[in-house]
Amino acid sequence: GQQLNQSPQSMFIQEGEDVSMNCTSSSIFNTWLWYKQEPGEGPVLLIALYKAGELTSNGRLTAQFGITRKDSFLNISASIPSDVGIYFCAGLPYPYSGGGADGLTFGKGTHLIIQP
């Protein structure tokens, strides 16, 4: 089955720094989603991308759907302490039946740790 390679596995940064993480696959994905998960909670949707080349922002977060449809990145600008958590990329593979009819494939997550 499809696999998503997410990197880096963990990041130790200073408050105020910008953060960049990415996700790659050997196969095409139709939709890319970025989630944040905190301990003991379910993943919270940050950004959804539906079209190759699409660039979408949500506050200090920006994500892009790669032109090849095999990758996506997430940037966080001016990190703050509450950005701490695990960030997951997830995708819907192509071909798919549409209408939410498929299971998401997840990366292994990027653990973001912010040093004050």
Next chain:
Amino acid sequence: DAGVTQSPTHLIKTRGQQVTLRCSPKSGHDTVSWYQQALGQGPQFIFQYYEEEERQRGNFPDRFSGHQFPNYSSELNVNALLLGDSALYLCASSPLGRSRDTDTQYFGPGTRLTVL
């Protein structure tokens, strides 16, 4: 607007027992997916329910079964529990309709299952 809810929050069972987990989707959503998240890993897709039928299934044995009710809520049943079934079980729901938004899945807080 209530989000995805799951019950119970925590559960402890012994090997060989059976367990039922419950999920209520977000208002306006008709599709429910279930995921298993082992410690330190990304969620793994178990199956998806739409119109009270299993529409797609991931790589999980038949010990994992489910049901969807007319009000769109869903149950996940696991029989003959193994130690390896210990995990966070997540439910996700997707909106009605067949627009691109139906690809977006919203997660509940999860049920932490411990098998002793």
